[in-house]
Amino acid sequence: MEATSSRPRSRPPALRWWLAAGLLPIALGGFAALSASGERMDLPEEEEVAFVNDKPVSLERFNRLLAFTAARVTTADGRIPDADALLLKNAIVEKLIDEAVTDAAAKEQGLEVEEKEIDAAYEAFAQSFPTSEAFKQYLERTPDGSTAIRGDIRQRLLRERLAKQDAAGTVSYDEVKRYYESHPGAFHQPQRVSASEVLVLHADDAYARAKELREKVLQGSIAFADAARKFSEGPTRDLGGARVDLTEATLEAHVWKALVELEPGQLTEVLETKEGYSFLLVHEVLPELDLKFEEVQPEIQARLERLYADARLQGLLPELRSKAFIKNLFAERYADLLKDLLKPGTASEHASFSLPSTSSAPEPVPAGPEATATSQQSRPRP
Incomplete structure (x- = not known):
């Protein structure tokens, strides 16, 4: 041969x-x-x-x-x-x-x-x-x-x-406690606002279009989610504006200030952002809190067991x-x-399909209660 x-x-x-x-x-x-x-x-x-x-x-x-x-x-x-x-x-x-x-x-x-x-x-x-x-x-x-x-x-x-x-049952109470105490930042939740967005990207008529669309939502002639799906130019358009939790660290200062002053169901004014002009619908304002050990113990237990x-x-x-x-x-x-083709003692690697991990997608926004006007009017820049 x-x-x-x-x-x-x-x-x-x-x-x-x-x-x-x-x-x-x-x-x-x-x-x-x-x-x-x-x-x-x-x-x-x-x-x-x-x-x-x-x-x-x-x-x-x-x-x-x-x-x-x-x-x-x-x-x-x-x-x-x-x-x-x-x-x-x-x-x-x-x-x-x-x-x-x-x-x-x-x-x-x-x-x-x-x-x-x-x-x-x-x-x-x-x-x-x-x-x-x-x-x-x-x-x-x-x-x-x-x-x-x-x-x-x-x-x-x-x-x-x-x-x-x-791995089940291999994580002790003391290990869970030590994890909690050594990761304080993981169990602190800053103030959050659950909100949805309609965004009109920068253009000559962007402010006018965003303002007109907000007025239609406010008047009830179109639901917020439908306005987002049909007219928003942001990444959450297909999800009806995408209900997401926002924090001060993730937003421009004036946008965050506008959100925390509102009640659930209220709309912000049209706000200028780096991307364009947007208005947001507030769903819920969640307070800052530090989670107690007893509240997160099961979560930590499960997390450590997954790691094991x-x-x-x-x-x-x-x-x-x-x-x-x-x-x-x-x-x-x-x-x-x-023996001439494989090094002695070297373990062969074998195939296994690496399927994509699933992650929770933003929650689509259903047509909900009608939005109400804000009590404080702050004039945005045109």
Whole structure:
């Protein structure tokens, strides 16, 4: 068998996916010479590739993942270079072993993931792409497509639960108390005003347009939220002005002064800001306060447990592997070849989809009570 070239070469999209996912931790050049037996490394395996707790990992799935990738990374001679194929196969085996030890640990602890949870996470992942066509193309380039993505979502959720379950109850009262006392700023809430905005960007007629729109809202001919959706030029337009909590530190001084003088349901005058001319609807004025330990103890407890769980998650797979009986038959069969391609003692990194974290979006403003005029009129600059 001929040695593969040490010259770097371009990788087809499917192989680049494996590289980006951490499934193929190899350099592009410097491959060692393989055996001269003439055996092709890129062909399907016919014998079991690994056992976890005396159960074989799926040979059918192994070969399916291999075939999908092989169809997209073959060179001009219709094959994958032997070193690439060997490492690709080994990476697939390691991935399947990770899944097997996760499933075994979850079963032992009675943990499972419902389909509706996978559906929600899959939908969130799909929505993270700029267009549905972009997501479709991603599916086409991903080995096993949506099945693989859903499987990886399930694995991620199981591992998070395993880590969280191990972290539960590990945070003591004293740790919670120490956290509270060492983070005083985290439990101080400045005075806040919950308000929505209609903004007209700077232009020759911006002030006139903003003033006319405010008068229509004031007269009840249009709801504030509808005015925001139809006419506001600010970033919260689609959310009806977006009800958000504002503080003195986040606003221009004259805007903050105008807000704190109002009662819920009142409109500010049209105010000039750095962006343009705006008027705001006050929903609630929230006082400054310092949260007592008893009020935030459950929140701190949960926060610290999440931190412990995150730390546990980092080392979860090595720990699960150490507790399982694993026999990597593939690595044993090709031990002499793999030792030249993988540094001894270096743990392979395995793929896991990193789904976008969700964050609370600003709350859309429904059509609410009619706004009332302010009692104090302060003439804005035209």
